[in-house]
Amino acid sequence: MCRNIKTLFNFEPPATELEIRDASLQFVRKLSGFNVPSKANEAAFERAVEEVAASARDLIRSLVTHAEPRNREVEAERARARSAIRFGANP
Numbered sequence: 001m002c003r004n005i006k007t008l009f010n011f012e013p014p015a016t017e018l019e020i021r022d023a024s025l026q027f028v029r030k031l032s033g034f035n036v037p038s039k040a041n042e043a044a045f046e047r048a049v050e051e052v053a054a055s056a057r058d059l060i061r062s063l064v065t066h067a068e069p070r071n072r073e074v075e076a077e078r079a080r081a082r083s084a085i086r087f088g089a090n091p
């Protein structure tokens with residue numbers, strides 16, 4: 001899976017429409033192999049992004065958990081720490 005696609009379920013505050021659309025866009029880019037589609041494929045590409053986003057919204061709304069919601073700042077700090085270990089500290 002694309003590293004840019006982040007988990008969107010069970011966060012406080014919940015995932016925004018922009019986050020869902022961005023993840024959907026990344027997913028469609030990965031599947032299609034296009035970063036930017038040609039004019040001939042643009043409509044199909046955008047339709048796919050919207051359909052994936054709608055499915056993602058439905059999925060996120062339908063899922064249930066008993067776990068406490070995750071904190072975005074804590075998760076972002078963990079991601080930065082993993083990145084620093086993997087790639088070295090940023091100057």
